[in-house]
Amino acid sequence: MAKIEIYTTSICPFCHAAKKLLTDKGADFLEISLTQEPHLRDRMVERANGGRTVPQIFINDAHIGGCDDLYALDSKGELDPLLG
Numbered sequence: 018m019a020k021i022e023i024y025t026t027s028i029c030p031f032c033h034a035a036k037k038l039l040t041d042k043g044a045d046f047l048e049i050s051l052t053q054e055p056h057l058r059d060r061m062v063e064r065a066n067g068g069r070t071v072p073q074i075f076i077n078d079a080h081i082g083g084c085d086d087l088y089a090l091d092s093k094g095e096l097d098p099l100l101g
Protein backbone atom coordinates (compact mmCIF):
# COMPACT_ATOMS: atom_id res chain seq x y z
CA MET A 18 0.00 0.00 0.00
CA ALA A 19 1.31 3.45 -0.89
CA LYS A 20 2.38 5.91 1.76
CA ILE A 21 0.35 9.04 1.17
CA GLU A 22 0.93 12.27 3.05
CA ILE A 23 -1.09 15.42 2.62
CA TYR A 24 -0.34 18.76 4.25
CA THR A 25 -3.51 20.72 4.88
CA THR A 26 -5.12 23.59 6.67
CA SER A 27 -8.63 23.40 8.01
CA ILE A 28 -10.18 26.16 5.91
CA CYS A 29 -9.01 25.08 2.49
CA PRO A 30 -11.37 23.92 -0.25
CA PHE A 31 -8.50 22.51 -2.30
CA CYS A 32 -7.48 20.37 0.69
CA HIS A 33 -11.00 19.04 1.08
CA ALA A 34 -11.22 18.27 -2.65
CA ALA A 35 -7.90 16.42 -2.61
CA LYS A 36 -8.88 14.40 0.44
CA LYS A 37 -12.23 13.58 -1.15
CA LEU A 38 -10.56 12.14 -4.24
CA LEU A 39 -8.24 9.99 -2.13
CA THR A 40 -11.09 8.90 0.13
CA ASP A 41 -13.31 8.04 -2.85
CA LYS A 42 -10.49 5.82 -4.09
CA GLY A 43 -10.29 4.09 -0.72
CA ALA A 44 -6.76 5.33 -0.14
CA ASP A 45 -5.47 5.71 3.39
CA PHE A 46 -3.50 8.87 3.93
CA LEU A 47 -1.68 10.68 6.68
CA GLU A 48 -3.00 14.21 7.07
CA ILE A 49 -0.53 16.72 8.43
CA SER A 50 -2.58 19.67 9.60
CA LEU A 51 -0.66 22.93 9.54
CA THR A 52 -3.55 24.42 11.48
CA GLN A 53 -2.73 22.08 14.35
CA GLU A 54 1.02 21.92 13.76
CA PRO A 55 2.08 25.21 12.13
CA HIS A 56 5.76 24.54 12.88
CA LEU A 57 5.71 21.85 10.16
CA ARG A 58 5.12 24.43 7.38
CA ASP A 59 8.85 24.99 6.81
CA ARG A 60 9.35 21.25 6.39
CA MET A 61 6.47 21.13 3.90
CA VAL A 62 7.93 23.97 1.84
CA GLU A 63 11.32 22.29 1.84
CA ARG A 64 9.87 18.94 0.74
CA ALA A 65 7.68 20.65 -1.87
CA ASN A 66 10.65 22.42 -3.43
CA GLY A 67 9.35 25.83 -2.42
CA GLY A 68 5.64 25.15 -2.80
CA ARG A 69 3.87 27.18 -0.13
CA THR A 70 0.20 26.54 -0.85
CA VAL A 71 -1.84 23.75 0.65
CA PRO A 72 -2.45 21.01 0.02
CA GLN A 73 0.95 19.56 -0.75
CA ILE A 74 0.74 15.86 -1.48
CA PHE A 75 3.40 13.16 -1.36
CA ILE A 76 3.08 9.56 -2.45
CA ASN A 77 5.86 7.25 -1.32
CA ASP A 78 7.88 10.38 -0.51
CA ALA A 79 7.61 11.67 -4.10
CA HIS A 80 6.19 15.17 -4.42
CA ILE A 81 2.94 15.08 -6.38
CA GLY A 82 2.02 18.73 -5.97
CA GLY A 83 -1.31 20.26 -5.03
CA CYS A 84 -4.93 19.42 -5.58
CA ASP A 85 -4.92 20.32 -9.28
CA ASP A 86 -1.89 18.11 -9.82
CA LEU A 87 -3.59 15.20 -8.07
CA TYR A 88 -6.71 15.51 -10.22
CA ALA A 89 -4.59 15.90 -13.36
CA LEU A 90 -2.76 12.68 -12.56
CA ASP A 91 -6.11 10.96 -12.12
CA SER A 92 -7.38 12.31 -15.44
CA LYS A 93 -4.35 10.82 -17.16
CA GLY A 94 -4.96 7.48 -15.47
CA GLU A 95 -1.69 7.77 -13.61
CA LEU A 96 -2.98 8.07 -10.05
CA ASP A 97 -4.39 4.59 -9.48
CA PRO A 98 -1.10 2.85 -10.29
CA LEU A 99 0.65 5.12 -7.80
CA LEU A 100 -1.87 4.30 -5.13
CA GLY A 101 -1.33 0.61 -5.74
Ligand SMILES: N[C@@H](CCC(=O)N[C@@H](CS)C(=O)NCC(=O)O)C(=O)O
Binds near residue numbers: 028030032082084
Ligand atom coordinates in the same frame (compact mmCIF):
# COMPACT_ATOMS: atom_id res chain seq x y z
N1 LIG B 1 -3.65 25.19 -7.47
C1 LIG B 1 -3.47 24.88 -6.07
C2 LIG B 1 -4.24 25.90 -5.24
C3 LIG B 1 -3.98 25.75 -3.76
C4 LIG B 1 -4.38 26.98 -2.98
O1 LIG B 1 -4.57 28.09 -3.52
N2 LIG B 1 -4.52 26.79 -1.67
C5 LIG B 1 -4.81 27.89 -0.79
C6 LIG B 1 -5.66 27.41 0.36
S1 LIG B 1 -7.19 26.67 -0.18
C7 LIG B 1 -3.50 28.41 -0.21
O2 LIG B 1 -2.62 27.65 0.12
N3 LIG B 1 -3.40 29.75 -0.10
C8 LIG B 1 -2.19 30.35 0.40
C9 LIG B 1 -1.91 30.13 1.83
O3 LIG B 1 -2.82 29.68 2.56
O4 LIG B 1 -0.79 30.42 2.28
C10 LIG B 1 -3.89 23.45 -5.80
O5 LIG B 1 -4.57 22.87 -6.65
O6 LIG B 1 -3.52 22.89 -4.76
